[in-house]
Amino acid sequence: MAIFSRGKDNRKRQGESRGPNFARWLIALLVLSAIPAALFARPHVRRLEGDLREWVLNHPYFSVQEIRVRAGEKVGGSEIVAMAGMSQGMNIWKIDPAAIERKVGRHPWVKRVLVRRELPRRVVIEVEEREVKGIAVLGKLYYVDADGFVFKEVEEGEKSDFPMLTGLRREELASHAQAARQKIREALQLIDMTKGSALTLSEIRFTAQGGLVLYPMSYPVALVMGWGGWQAKLERLERVLAMWKGKETRLVSLDVSFRDQVVARLRKVQG
Structure with missing residues (x-):
């Protein structure tokens, strides 16, 4: 039996x-x-x-x-x-x-x-x-677990409401697997740190310069993070976004990659 x-x-x-x-x-x-x-x-x-x-x-x-x-x-x-x-x-x-x-x-x-x-x-x-933490966009969609492993293609009908990881390169995952997994693990920390808050993420983009850009679900704003020091940077972002409450649509991006400052880029006003 x-x-x-x-x-x-x-x-x-x-x-x-x-x-x-x-x-x-x-x-x-x-x-x-x-x-x-x-x-x-x-x-x-x-x-x-x-x-x-x-x-x-x-x-x-x-x-x-x-x-x-x-x-x-x-x-x-x-x-x-x-x-x-x-x-x-x-x-x-x-x-x-x-x-x-x-x-x-x-x-x-x-x-x-x-x-x-x-x-x-x-x-x-x-x-x-394995527990899915995100979805890597590599031509096709692939599940990523908490250890940074890209382990399975997302098939039709499978759950896909996870944050997207974009900007990853197949050749880097293949030739520098250990370092690539470490970078993904670091990025995945941000998903847990922002979950349930106003900064809950829909996408994390890996830049060619080695940093991250976050796209929250609640704001149409790109959050330029650089690399590391996540907690302090998130706290700065929350303070700035509170100042722009109700006017977030005027923001194109907020850059917290510089120490102790936030650089805001605004949309051009029509007319």
């Missing part, structure tokens, strides 16, 4: 069976059988020890009866079991947790996976999924 559950609670479920003592006796017998071989190293004793080991490792008592999957919302339990190549009745000793982790880890939504055997007949697969 396969059990699929959501969440990441690693604690043992109350009331779960620990299995009968038969498994402990078999393992103890296997360990004890190795002692004479180690002490006397006689061929017939070694054969006996090998036969007993083979009998224990292939005994039906150790056939998998339960595959428990703990995952999120994006990857189904049956899909994970299929990727793992597992089925009921497999011998638990012949299951390679590391190999299964590599297989399941190839799925784009999977951030981390842990597989463990629980003797005598259970296998547990725990999956941590």
Whole structure:
């Protein structure tokens, strides 16, 4: 029986069976059988020890009866079991947790996976999924997670109401992946810092000069940030925008990339 559950609670479920003592006796017998071989190293004793080991490792008592999957919302339990190549009745000793982790880890939504055997007949697969923080515009649209990984193309019908990351270059992501991810992580901090405020973001643009330009949802104003010192710059922006309350449409941009000042560029007045 396969059990699929959501969440990441690693604690043992109350009331779960620990299995009968038969498994402990078999393992103890296997360990004890190795002692004479180690002490006397006689061929017939070694054969006996090998036969007993083979009998224990292939005994039906150790056939998998339960595959428990703990995952999120994006990857189904049956899909994970299929990727793992597992089925009921497999011998638990012949299951390679590391190999299964590599297989399941190839799925784009999977951030981390842990597989463990629980003797005598259970296998547990725990999956941590990626959390989308933004969408990178690279010709097509791609999801970006909190670690700065561009991990999956946004397909038709999938959720797309995330801040857009523009100005990124494919060649930079390919040739300087580590540095590019670090830049994206830095930029994503601004999404969390402005979320729920008047500066909630719809777009972050990476400039050729190495800075950022923010486009808030509430104002038709480009916010030129430069790089770093986000908190102090956001506070300056909020003070200036409060002064322009009701007249924001006159602003083209606010530049806080200069220390201790804000440079405002205004729209030309018609007529």
